[in-house]
Amino acid sequence: MSLKTFPTNFLWGGATAANQLEGAYLKNGKGLSVNDLLVGGTDKRPREITREIQADKYYPSHQAIDFYHHYKEDIKLFAEMGFKIYRFSIAWTRIYPHGFEEEPNKKGLEFYDGVIQELKKYHIQPLITISHYEPPLAMTQKFNGWESRRAIEQYVKFAKTIIKRYHHDVKYWIMFNEINILTRTSGAYLGGGMYVSNNSNFDNPEIDSEQMRFNALHHQFLASSLVTSFAHQYDPSLKMGCMLAYHTIYPLTSNPVDIQYAQEVSKISNFYCGDVQVKGKYPYFAQRYWQKHNLKLDIQPQDAKILLQGKVDYFTFSYYQSTTVTLDKEKNTLQKGNFISGVKNPYLKTSDWGWAIDPLGLRIALNQVFDRYNLPIMVVENGLGAKDKLEFTRDGQPYINDDYRINYLKQHLSAMYEALQDGVDLIGYTSWAPIDLVSASSGQMSKRYGYIYVDKDDYGHGTLKRYKKKSFYWYKQVIQNNGII
Numbered sequence: 001m002s003l004k005t006f007p008t009n010f011l012w013g014g015a016t017a018a019n020q021l022e023g024a025y026l027k028n029g030k031g032l033s034v035n036d037l038l039v040g041g042t043d044k045r046p047r048e049i050t051r052e053i054q055a056d057k058y059y060p061s062h063q064a065i066d067f068y069h070h071y072k073e074d075i076k077l078f079a080e081m082g083f084k085i086y087r088f089s090i091a092w093t094r095i096y097p098h099g100f101e102e103e104p105n106k107k108g109l110e111f112y113d114g115v116i117q118e119l120k121k122y123h124i125q126p127l128i129t130i131s132h133y134e135p136p137l138a139m140t141q142k143f144n145g146w147e148s149r150r151a152i153e154q155y156v157k158f159a160k161t162i163i164k165r166y167h168h169d170v171k172y173w174i175m176f177n178e179i180n181i182l183t184r185t186s187g188a189y190l191g192g193g194m195y196v197s198n199n200s201n202f203d204n205p206e207i208d209s210e211q212m213r214f215n216a217l218h219h220q221f222l223a224s225s226l227v228t229s230f231a232h233q234y235d236p237s238l239k240m241g242c243m244l245a246y247h248t249i250y251p252l253t254s255n256p257v258d259i260q261y262a263q264e265v266s267k268i269s270n271f272y273c274g275d276v277q278v279k280g281k282y283p284y285f286a287q288r289y290w291q292k293h294n295l296k297l298d299i300q301p302q303d304a305k306i307l308l309q310g311k312v313d314y315f316t317f318s319y320y321q322s323t324t325v326t327l328d329k330e331k332n333t334l335q336k337g338n339f340i341s342g343v344k345n346p347y348l349k350t351s352d353w354g355w356a357i358d359p360l361g362l363r364i365a366l367n368q369v370f371d372r373y374n375l376p377i378m379v380v381e382n383g384l385g386a387k388d389k390l391e392f393t394r395d396g397q398p399y400i401n402d403d404y405r406i407n408y409l410k411q412h413l414s415a416m417y418e419a420l421q422d423g424v425d426l427i428g429y430t431s432w433a434p435i436d437l438v439s440a441s442s443g444q445m446s447k448r449y450g451y452i453y454v455d456k457d458d459y460g461h462g463t464l465k466r467y468k469k470k471s472f473y474w475y476k477q478v479i480q481n482n483g484i485i
């Protein structure tokens with residue numbers, strides 16, 4: 001079979017988020033983020049969020065995989081695979097522990113100085129996500145996170161601090177991870193840093209409303225634009241990107257009502273946010289949606305200008321699955337997903353966690369996004385959460401045979417290759433996640449994505465030792481060949 005070669009300088013790498021791997025949740029002045037109050041769950045039992053830390057509960061972010069103390073070892077392994085780029089987030093609460101401080105926490109910055117130095121040593125380019133579901137808890141307690149316009153000022157201060165400090169070494173930035181999840185849910189991820197009523201034991205039933213989420217989104221759009229405008233002025237070489245959880249949406253049947261319904265779902269979940277961040281204004285369909293859902297947004301006279309001035313330079317998204325929808329209630333057997341649920345697609349298999357596996361959906365997604373926005377694209381998350389088994393040969397050598405993961409990734413890389421042949425300007429791929437870490441939706445360690453196995457279980461036990469999986473050697477080969485066979 002022939003080699004499917006990717007463009008020269010294609011950015012191969014991996015992606016992680018601070019709250020899912022760093023641990024050291026109070027070290028060197030770090031404050032609590034909303035994520036530090038999320039208790040571990042399972043695929044059947046949703047994560048719970050508590051008002052304060054309770055001694056008898058297990059909070060996976062507190063130690064996670066202790067990247068904080070292992071980053072040199074971990075980055076060395078990324079370098080061994082040949083990474084060109086590493087996407088990670090900066091924990092807001094390491095830099096501004098409560099959000100409101102006037103001056104940043106020096107020790108927090110020094111940690112990321114170290115991470116970036118280490119990446120430079122191996123010529124791995126950093127890609128920074130400014131906010132990945134980890135806003136300061138104090139902001140949530142004071143004004144319910146992004147529900148309030150006051151979050152904008154705090155975020156802009158944080159973003160400016162890190163952009164000024166790292167702009168020489170970091171060209172690519174992402175303002176918000178999967179900003180569009182707020183169109184559907186506050187859920188376990190807490191993208192808006194707001195207290196949610198479902199999945200939680202907070203007693204205010206008012207707090208997870210669509211009204212609140214769409215207002216929070218408006219504030220995030222403004223924050224994204226303000227930071228983008230600032231970065232463009234401060235250092236014109238910087239590339240500021242949006243990031244969405246993209247779901248290719250299919251109608252279950254060819255009945256036009258299903259097709260129209262699929263289009264409606266896609267407009268809000270896939271395009272509402274991208275349109276604002278790429279085009280600098282709300283899409284044509286927004287008004288009708290707001291009216292139908294009785295949403296009153298906190299749009300002030302100066303906002304239109306702010307949005308127009310801070311358009312992003314490139315487009316990124318995560319892709320794990322497609323979603324199939326229908327209006328036919330009889331056919332509504334539920335299909336799980338990371339934020340949109342739909343119905344079971346009879347043509348697709350699912351992962352152990354019930355997510356539809358659909359590599360062709362990625363090619364469709366890439367074409368849809370490029371057709372609509374005509375910007376360079378990076379796929380900044382994609383991978384298979386699966387149960388891996390650490391085994392030992394007779395002479396005591398560890399091995400993890402994860403052929404299923406290799407197979408999943410290979411098919412998705414093939415889909416990307418086809419999209420490139422279609423003419424899509426795809427410039428990079430950072431798979432989720434190069435190393436096992438805490439699952440965002442379930443809080444489990446056993447939902448593993450890595451090329452590197454970490455010895456830790458769902459209850460916090462384990463040596464934290466790192467082991468290379470079979471996929472480690474496979475991905476190394478992919479990067480070496482700049483393509484797949």
Ligand code: BG6
Pocket residue numbers: 017020177178245318338381385432438439440441442447
């Ligand atoms: C994305 C998030 O939704 O999916 C990540 O950006 C998350 O933070 C990833 O980890 C995979 O989801 P999960 O729930 O399997 O960890």
